[in-house]
Amino acid sequence: MSTSTRVGIIGAGAIAMYGHIPGIKKHPHGSVVAVCDTNQERANALAASNGISTVYTNWRDIIADPNIDAVTVALPNALHAEVTIAALKAGKHVLCEKPLAMTVAQGEEMVATAHKEGRVLAINMSNRPRAEVQYMKAKVAEGKIGNISYAQGRMIRRAGIPGFGSWFTRKELSGGGALLDIGVHMLDMVLYALGNPKVSAIRGEVQAVHGPQRRGLGGWGSDRVMDGTFDVDDLASLHLRLADGGLVTIEVTWAVYAQNEERIQLIGDQGGFDFYPTLYGSDKPLRFYSDDNGSPIETIPTLPHIADGAGNVVYKRYIDAIRGTGAVVASGDDGLAILRLLEATYKSAAEKREISL
Structure with missing residues (x-):
């Protein structure tokens, strides 16, 4: 490997512009050498x-470039498996956007290929490094809240649909809507x-309430087609x-008649965390509830400051993992x-029953 880990960007959308490229360039040994x-x-x-x-218009060309050590895959979900597997087989390390793939079968092949080829496969679970998530995880592991009774995660967007007809809203390209776009983050944060x-x-349960009526347009997405297909969910609830x-x-929504909201509650038999910036404010968004000699108490944890932002931790640790000096934030197995x-x-929603795992 060269002194610098040379990364190629596959997919020139908003996440590449505002996430992948600046994140990789912040690493002292990371460089972005090509875009596709x-x-x-x-x-x-x-x-x-x-x-x-260096610019490519065919992803097969960029993964064949011998001057590239690793790639990021920021493409529609339908392309994640094909491109990632091919890149791994070409000897490239891969950071893939979430969700890992369209199906579990595809995901299994991606993970198996990474193990076989001895290459790093990371998933962009960019919320894991957030200070409040790391704090709660550490305290839960210490037994601070005791045995888990109940946990809740909500990511509610008042108007967040990324276009009507963009790849996000076409099931053949995305595999699903709000659940796969933001639900994946909230589910991962809570369980992590x-x-x-x-x-x-x-x-x-999944529903399409506002999307089919062309309501709830958001500001995300670089190709926000305004008059195309919407055949995915804009609301999802998991138990x-x-x-x-x-x-x-x-619970997650792309669009709903309510204010924007993000909330995580982790409740045990000895205490509970409530991360709720909508109520508590962004400066001190976390509360810990417990008892002191039988009397209810509420404390405000002090959270560490992440200098470069939580999202950039993903890229730093991706490069570290490639160089053998650290581990990724979220692996292919995690994804x-x-x-x-x-x-x-989705199977439960379609069959209207609980699914045993």
Whole structure:
């Protein structure tokens, strides 16, 4: 490997522009050397604005480039498996956007290929490094809240649909809507903070309420088609039974007649965390509830400051893992575990029954 870990960006959309490229460039041993997108104009613009000299329009060409050590895959979900597997077989390390794949079968092949080829496969679970998530995870592991009774995660967007007809809203390209876009993050955050307990059963419901009516348009997405297909969910609710008896509820929406909201509650038999910036404010968003000699008490934990932002931790540790000096934030195996739950949620919703795992 060269002194610098040379990364190629596959997909020149918003996440590449605002996430992948600046994140990788912050690493002292990370460099972005090529961009690939089927849209030549967009690829050229992204490359030019970031001082990148090499541009491809076919992903097969960028993974064949011997001057590239690793890639990031920021493509529609339908392409994650094919491109990632090919890149791994070409000897490249891969950071893939979430969700890992469209199906569990695809995800299993991706993970197996990474292990076989001896390459790093990371998933962009960018919320894991957040200070409040890391704090809750550490305290749960210490036994601070005791045995888990109940946990809840909510990610509510008042108007967050990324276009009507963008790849996000076309099931053939995305595999699903709000559940796969933001539900994957909330589900992962809650289970990660709990220490990834075993899930024994799941019941899910999904709906398309506002998307089909062309309501709830958001500001995300670089190709926000306004008059195309919307055949995915914009609301999802999951109910998980943990093997140890605890219950977990996850609710997410792309659009709803309510204020934007993000909330995580982790409740045990000795204490409970409530992360609720909507109520408590962004400066001190976390509360810990417990008892002191039988009297209820509330404390405000002091959270560490993450200098470069939580999202950039993903890219730093991706480069570290490639260089053998650290571990990724979320591995292919981690992504596969969440994908199993997402697939079970859709199965439960379609069959209107609880799915045992």
